[in-house]
Amino acid sequence: MYPAQLLVIGLQMSILLGGGVPVSFDRETFRLPVMRVQDMVAGFALRPGLDCSTGWAGDDWCETTQPKPWKTYGLVLIGRLLTRLEADLPNFVRTVKANGFTSLYRYTHGTRRDPDGSHTRVLDLGGWVSYMDRTINITDLLVDRMPAQYIRPDFDLRQAAILHELAHAYAGAGSVPEEFLDMTGWARDGAGSWVMDEQGMRESELKLKHAGEKAESWPQLRDPGVVGLPGPDPDQKRRFPTLYSMESPAECFAEIVAYVYFDRDVSDYLDARIIRWIRTNVLN
């Protein structure tokens, strides 16, 4: 696998899955071109997506992603969120910045890097984080095209999705704490791949999780009939808020951070120990 793909974590829902990075480059000499700052919020720079006139990215990067500036609606959405997070979670925000993530870039679409080095547009990618160039990238799907059922007064998935990306930036490359892995039931199998303990998962969830056709299962990742409900044993609280949390330890961490912060009903279904750990160690 192209190594940079391992460094990129995306957010999809029917929406979320990892994207690719645009070009191969020499890590030592790599410098991001500086795109102009459109606005500063809570110490983060909001910048247009990297475009091909910088000489940095290949033409197909621009064709597939269509870099664009932030516009009023997106600026208001992200401005409100970052301002709130800075006030509520100063240590969390400080760590994100200390890890080098201080800019958010805007694109029309997500993209995937194919084995031959070319790019394919990914329409169901709401955002992604690249550890290599320390960018947080947000697409139209998240800002303008989020399905209405996910934008509710009590839970706005657009905000949760941005916090999800910030949680990846907080965690850094592949470093989800051991204690979190134990609590959420992640371990490596014989081949070295991460697997999640399936105890307490419902039949319907396992079916979706193991569906070979991701296209069939992704749209149900946030289905209200699938997430946020008790497992087979109503007394046993769950270890994940969404099907997407079962994708990998990194996605599990990012999803749980977002739901513990934004879902006021999270204690109805998520294990109290996990909630406590996230609030004590991350959301502060």
Ligand SMILES: [Zn+2]
């Ligand atoms: Zn993610």
